[in-house]
Amino acid sequence: MDFAGKFKVFWELFIERGGWERVLKVGLVNTLLIAVLGLLIGIVLGTLIAAVKVMPKYKLLPRILDKICTVYVGFFRGTPLVVQLLITYYVLWPLMGVTITSLNTSIIVFGLNSAAYVSEIMRGGLLSVDGGQMEAGRALGLSYGTTMLKIVIPQAIKNILPTLGNEFIALIKDTSVVSFIAAIDLTKTFTEIGNVRYEYFMPYLAMAVFYIILVFLISCGVKAMERSLRKSDRSH
Amino acid sequence: MIEVIDLCKSFGNLQVLNNITETIHEGEKVVVIGPSGSGKSTFLRCLNCMEDPTSGSIIFEGEDLADMKVDINKHRQNIGMVFQQFNLFNNKTVLENITLAPVHLKKMTPEEAKEKGMELLRRVGLEDKADVYPSTLSGGQKQRAAIVRALAMNPKVILFDEPTSALDPEMVGEVLDVMKQLAAEGMTMVVVTHEMGFAREVADRILFMDGGQIAEQGTPEEVFGNPQHPRTKEFLSKVL
Numbered sequence: 136m137d138f139a140g141k142f143k144v145f146w147e148l149f150i151e152r153g154g155w156e157r158v159l160k161v162g163l164v165n166t167l168l169i170a171v172l173g174l175l176i177g178i179v180l181g182t183l184i185a186a187v188k189v190m191p192k193y194k195l196l197p198r199i200l201d202k203i204c205t206v207y208v209g210f211f212r213g214t215p216l217v218v219q220l221l222i223t224y225y226v227l228w229p230l231m232g233v234t235i236t237s238l239n240t241s242i243i244v245f246g247l248n249s250a251a252y253v254s255e256i257m258r259g260g261l262l263s264v265d266g267g268q269m270e271a272g273r274a275l276g277l278s279y280g281t282t283m284l285k286i287v288i289p290q291a292i293k294n295i296l297p298t299l300g301n302e303f304i305a306l307i308k309d310t311s312v313v314s315f316i317a318a319i320d321l322t323k324t325f326t327e328i329g330n331v332r333y334e335y336f337m338p339y340l341a342m343a344v345f346y347i348i349l350v351f352l353i354s355c356g357v358k359a360m361e362r363s364l365r366k367s368d369r370s371h
Numbered sequence: 372m373i374e375v376i377d378l379c380k381s382f383g384n385l386q387v388l389n390n391i392t393e394t395i396h397e398g399e400k401v402v403v404i405g406p407s408g409s410g411k412s413t414f415l416r417c418l419n420c421m422e423d424p425t426s427g428s429i430i431f432e433g434e435d436l437a438d439m440k441v442d443i444n445k446h447r448q449n450i451g452m453v454f455q456q457f458n459l460f461n462n463k464t465v466l467e468n469i470t471l472a473p474v475h476l477k478k479m480t481p482e483e484a485k486e487k488g489m490e491l492l493r494r495v496g497l498e499d500k501a502d503v504y505p506s507t508l509s510g511g512q513k514q515r516a517a518i519v520r521a522l523a524m525n526p527k528v529i530l531f532d533e534p535t536s537a538l539d540p541e542m543v544g545e546v547l548d549v550m551k552q553l554a555a556e557g558m559t560m561v562v563v564t565h566e567m568g569f570a571r572e573v574a575d576r577i578l579f580m581d582g583g584q585i586a587e588q589g590t591p592e593e594v595f596g597n598p599q600h601p602r603t604k605e606f607l608s609k610v611l
Contacts, residue, residue: 148596267458268423275472275524276448285471289462 136336145328145337154328158345162324167311169241169320170306174253176246177306178299181253184208186283187234188254189261205252211251217312220244225315237318249306256298260291296364300357304350311346321345372397372528372559373418378427378437380413380531387413389583391427395528395561400554402562402570402591405580406606411563414580415530418561419450448476451521451529455536457513459505465492465516466501469523478524491519491530495549511542515549528559567610571595579603 164338272282325342329335373395380388429436470484577594587600
C-alpha cells in the first residue's frame with residue numbers, strides 16, 4: 136500500500152487546502168454543541184424523571200406520572216439512537232408539520248435520549264442522599280418539592296458528577312451517527328475530506344485519533360473535577 | 372396543645388401503636404420512656420405526621436393533622452423536630468441551615484432570619500460556627516445547631532426524637548443543657564429519651580410506653596419513685 140501517497144493527499148487536503156478549518160469550526164463545534172446541549176437537556180429532564188421515580192406513591196398523580204416516565208425511559212433505552220434520529224427527523228417533524236434543522240433535531244434527540252440514561256443515574260444519586268435530609272426539610276414545613284430542589288438534588292448531583300462525566304463522553308462518541316439525518320459533525324467533516332479523492336484511509340485514521348484525543352482531554356477534566364470534589368469533602 | 376385521639380399505627384401487619392389517647396398541654400414537658408420497640412419514636416413521629424397515622428386523630432390548633440386534606444406543611448412550621456441523627460442539611464452552612472426555612476416560608480426577611488439565627492447560635496455557644504459546613508462539627512455541636520434550626524421557626528412545640536442517643540457520652544451534657552434551658556423558658560416539649568436523669572429533672576409528666584400503648588404515666592416522682600405497672604418496674608430496674 137502506498138502510505139506515502141495517501142499521506143500526501145491527506146496533507147494537501149487537510150493542511151494546505153484548509154480542510155482542518157472545517158473540521159474544527161464546523162465538525163468539532165457541532166459535535167460539542169450536540170453533546171453539551173444534549174447533556175444539559177438530559178440533566179434537566181432526567182432529574183425531573185428521577186424525582187418522579189422516587190416520589191412517594193400514595194396519590195394518583197405521582198402514580199400516573201411514574202407510568203409515563205417508565206414508558207419514556209423504556210422507549211429511549213429500548214430503541215437505537217439512530218432509529219430515534221431518523222424517526223424524529225423523517226416521521227415526527229413531517230407529521231407535526233414543522234421544519235427543524237438537522238443540527239437542532241440532533242440536539243433535541245440527544246437530549247431526550249440522554250434524559251432516559253441520566254434519570255437512572257440521578258435516581259441512584261437521589262437514593263444515595265440520606266433520607267434524614269428529606270425528613271428534616273419536611274419537619275420544618277418545607278414542601279416535598281422545595282426540599283428536593285434545595286437540599287436533596289444538590290447533594291445528589293454532587294454524588295453523581297463523575298458518572299455524568301462518563302455520560303458526556305458517551306454522548307460525544309454517539310454524535311458520530313448524526314450524519315444519518317445529514318447533520319454535520321466531526322465524522323461527517325472527515326468523510327467529506329475523503330470524498331474529494333475517494334481516498335478514505337488517512338481521513339478516517341486521523342478521525343479516530345481525533346476522537347481519542349478529545350475523549351482523553353474530557354476524561355482528564357472529569358478526573359480533575361472528581362479530585363477537587365473529594366478534596367472539598369475532606370475539608371468540609 | 373396537641374390532642375391525640377385513638378391513635379393507631381401499623382407497618383404492614385405489625386401494629387406499632389395501639390389506640391393511644393393523650394393530650395400534651397401548653398408549656399408542658401412530656402418525656403416518653405420505654406423499652407426499644409415499644410413505639411415511642413413512632414408515637415412522636417405521628418405527632419407531626421412524619422408517620423401518617425393508620426387511624427385516629429392528632430388535633431393541633433383546631434385541625435386534625437391526620438386528615439390528608441389538612442395543609443400539613445403549614446402546621447409543621449409550628450411543630451419543631453429534633454432528630455437522633457441531627458439531619459443538618461449537608462450542602463448548607465450552619466447559618467444557612469437555620470435561615471433556609473424561615474426565609475423560604477416567608478416567616479422572616481433574610482436579614483431578620485440571619486440576626487435571629489446568630490442570636491440563637493450565640494445562646495448555644497456556636498456563633499463561631501455559623502459559616503462552616505455541618506461535616507466539620509462534632510456530634511454535640513451538630514445537635515445544638517439542629518435545635519437552633521428548629522427554634523428559628525418560633526415553633527409552639529418541639530419534638531425531640533432521642534436527641535442524645537447518637538452522641539459520644541462526653542457530648543450528651545452540652546445538648547441536655549440546651550434542652551434544659553429551653554424547658555426553663557417555658558417551651559412545650561415532647562422528648563423521647565433514654566436519659567433518665569434528664570427525665571427526672573425536667574419532665575412535668577413521664578409517659579411509659581410498652582407494646583404500643585402508654586402503660587403508665589405520672590410525675591417523675593410517681594413513675595420513678597413508685598411505679599405501678601410490672602413492666603415499668605422491670606424496665607426501670609434495668610435502666611436505673
